[in-house]
Amino acid sequence: xxxxxxxxxxxxxxxxxxxxxxxxxxxxxxxxxxxxxxxxxxxxxxxxxxxxxxxxxxxxxxxxxxxxxxxxxxxxxxxxxxxxxxxxxxxxxxxxxxxxxxxxxxxxxxxxxxxxxxxxxxxxxxxxxxxxxxxxxxxxxxxxxxxxxxxxxxxxxxxxxxxxxxxxxxxxxxxxxxxxxxxxxxxxxxxxxxxxxxxxxxxxxxxxxxxxxxxxxxxxxxxxxxxxxxxxxxxxxxxxxxxxxxxxxxxxxxxxxxxxxxxxxxxxxxxxxxxxxxxxxxxxxxxxxxxxxxxxxxxxxxxxxxxxxxxxxxxxxxxxxxxxxxxxxxxxxxxxxxxxxxxxxxxxxxxxxxxxxxxxxxxxxxxxxxxxxxxxxxxxxxxxxxxxxxxxxxxxxxxxxxxxxxxxxxxxxxxxxxxxxxxxxxxxxxxxxxxxx
Numbered sequence: 059x060x061x062x063x064x065x066x067x068x069x070x071x072x073x074x075x076x077x078x079x080x081x082x083x084x085x086x087x088x089x090x091x092x093x094x095x096x097x098x099x100x101x102x103x104x105x106x107x108x109x110x111x112x113x114x115x116x117x118x119x120x121x122x123x124x125x126x127x128x129x130x131x132x133x134x135x136x137x138x139x140x141x142x143x144x145x146x147x148x149x150x151x152x153x154x155x156x157x158x159x160x161x162x163x164x165x166x167x168x169x170x171x172x173x174x175x176x177x178x179x180x181x182x183x184x185x186x187x188x189x190x191x192x193x194x195x196x197x198x199x200x201x202x203x204x205x206x207x208x209x210x211x212x213x214x215x216x217x218x219x220x221x222x223x224x225x226x227x228x229x230x231x232x233x234x235x236x237x238x239x240x241x242x243x244x245x246x247x248x249x250x251x252x253x254x255x256x257x258x259x260x261x262x263x264x265x266x267x268x269x270x271x272x273x274x275x276x277x278x279x280x281x282x283x284x285x286x287x288x289x290x291x292x293x294x295x296x297x298x299x300x301x302x303x304x305x306x307x308x309x310x311x312x313x314x315x316x317x318x319x320x321x322x323x324x325x326x327x328x329x330x331x332x333x334x335x336x337x338x339x340x341x342x343x344x345x346x347x348x349x350x351x352x353x354x355x356x357x358x359x360x361x362x363x364x365x366x367x368x369x370x371x372x373x374x375x376x377x378x379x380x381x382x383x384x385x386x387x388x389x390x391x392x393x394x395x396x397x398x399x400x401x402x403x404x405x406x407x408x409x410x411x412x413x414x415x416x417x418x419x420x421x422x423x424x425x426x427x428x429x430x431x432x433x434x435x436x437x438x439x440x441x442x443x444x445x446x447x448x449x450x451x452x453x454x455x456x457x458x459x460x461x462x463x464x465x466x467x468x469x470x471x472x473x474x475x476x477x478x479x480x481x482x483x484x485x486x487x488x489x490x491x492x493x494x495x
Contacts, residue, residue, distance in 0.1 A: 074350045077203045077211035082260055086202060089256030091218045093153070096249030098226025099233070100160060102335060103242035105312045106234065107167065108177060117174055119438025122309040123431035124178035128185035129424060130431060133193070137420025138276045140193040141413065149198065150257050152191035157250035159184040164243035192427065193420040199407065200415070201262040209404050213350040216400045220346060220392070223339025231332035280417035283410070290409050290418065292467045293361065293402045296460075298425030300365060300398070302433055304372055304457045307391060307450055309434040311335060314446045319381050330381060337385045338392035345393030346400045354404070358468040361401045365461040368394035373454025376447045399426060 077083045108121040139148060162180060166172040203211040233241045284290050307314070315330035316323070345364075352360050371390045378384045403422070410418040440449045 074210060074213060074347055077207040077214055080203055080207065083202045083207075083211060086253075086256050086260060087214060087218060089252040090215070091222060092252035093249045094219055094222035095226045095229065096160070096246035098222045098335070098339075099230040099242045100163070100246040102227045102230040102332065103234065103239055104163075104177065104181065105309075105331075107172060107239060108174060109312055109316070111172070111174060111177075114438075114442065116438045116442055118309060118312060119434040119436075120174060121177055121181055122434030122438075125181040125185045125188075126427055126431040126434070127182060128189040129192070129427045130429065132186065132189055133420045133424040133427075134277050134280065134417065135273065136190045137193040137280065137417035138273045139190060140197050140416025140420070141276065145194040145198050145201075145416065146257055146260070146262050149191055149194045150254055152187045152194070153250045153254045153257075155187040156184055156191075157247050157254075159187065160243050160247035160250070164240045164247065167238075167240040167243060192423045193416045196403075196407075196419040196423065197415040198262060200412070202260070208407060209350065209354045212404050212407060213346050213400050216396060216403065217343045217346045220339045220342030220396055223342060223392075224336045225339075227332040227335035227339075231329060276417060280414055280421060283414055284418060284421055287409060290406055293405050294422050294425050296361075296365065296464055296467070297399060297402045297422070298429060299460055300368070300395075300457055301426055302429040303453050303460075304369065304395070305430055305433050306437040306453045307372060307375060307388065308338065309430065310437050310441055310446055310449075311338075311388075313438075313441055314384075314450070317445075318379055318447055319384055333381075333385060334388055337388045341389035341392030342396035344389075345395075345397035348393070349397040349401065357401055357405055361398060361405075362461065362464050362468045364394045364398035364401065365464055366458065368398060369454050369457035369461050371454070372457060373451050376449065376451030376454065379447075402426075 077087075104121060104125075105118055108117045111117065159180060166176060166180070199211055199215060200208060230242050233245065284294060311334045312331045315334055319330045319334075349360055349364065368391060371387060371394060375384065375387045375391055378387055406418065406422050407415075437449060437453075440452075
């Protein structure tokens with residue numbers, strides 16, 4: 059196999075930014091950044107809308123539950139589709155569906171037709187499209203970079219969401235204040251055109267065919283693979299638990315900003331909420347890139363260490379009542395949490411064979427995204443009953459205890475090149491990448 063051309067120079071010579079050497083990755087990465095800016099603007103706008111309609115944390119939790127419930131219910135089926143059909147075409151179709159949903163959101167807000175029921179119903183529809191997109195998108199990552207650049211591509215791809223989390227909420231706050239809430243949704247609809255256009259002009263090789271003809275058999279095969287592969291089982295199970303208990307700081311940040319930092323003032327809380335989301339994203343971007351190198355060399359130690367650090371800082375966050383301190387602490391929370399997620403994604407991507415990639419990534423995404431609706435709903439109820447601060451502190455302490463047990467399991471975690479990858483797949487990927495260069 060002829061190695062793809064690369065021209066290391068400047069920043070691109072760093073292992074962290076290795077994937078940027080390849081034009082095809084740069085194109086889809088930039089398009090993903092634009093689209094995720096819109097996603098985060100819509101997430102912020104949707105949370106504001108739900109909270110303003112009722113003034114209850116429970117409403118925010120209900121909308122989050124509707125948004126992410128499809129990931130919990132249908133995720134593995136989405137992985138089967140990603141392994142059975144053309145992943146690129148599937149991804150494009152889901153982006154079109156989300157574009158239409160954003161337009162409908164804008165119309166609802168502009169006409170005053172929005173209420174919790176309609177917001178939840180539309181969020182559920184968009185959640186289905188998002189659920190179908192994620193396994194296909196994750197499974198396409200090894201098709202746009204050679205295997206030596208995979209860790210870099212995963213880190214940079216995860217950092218995309220973090221950068222968007224910094225800028226998106228701030229843009230949303232500015233748009234809401236200057237032009238009205240509906241403009242958050244209008245602009246989000248436009249951003250989907252970036253991803254659609256990028257993948258339309260990006261050819262990828264056909265992935266290895268799925269051996270199973272029945273969807274149920276295909277799901278069972280993926281579940282057995284995860285169960286019988288220690289590194290994959292430990293990583294997916296651990297990140298799922300940390301998300302289930304610990305992600306409470308994300309969907310209920312608007313409640314924390316309003317009730318704790320702004321002392322109940324909705325207008326002040328709106329500004330603080332944007333800054334908190336920006337702090338999470340900035341911390342995530344720094345953490346992902348800072349731990350990319352050591353995560354590649356020592357995945358087990360990095361995974362366990364970041365889990366412990368995330369849990370401890372989350373417990374501290376629930377005790378903080380000053381804005382500046384809260385921004386610093388939530389920055390650290392985001393740094394350790396998303397560094398932990400990036401290591402987890404890298405381990406699984408390196409372990410899984412291509413024919414199973416969509417389904418296994420769907421299982422991992424269920425643990426990373428699918429549990430969010432449960433956390434948002436139960437966290438909202440807990441915050442209404444006991445307060446958002448105690449809820450966050452309790453979540454952090456539970457995660458910390460779990461992470462101590464994780465120290466006994468991390469020996470199973472490894473990260474290596476694709477042992478099961480079909481040679482013809484790598485040849486096809488290398489050829490496409492070289493043609494783009």
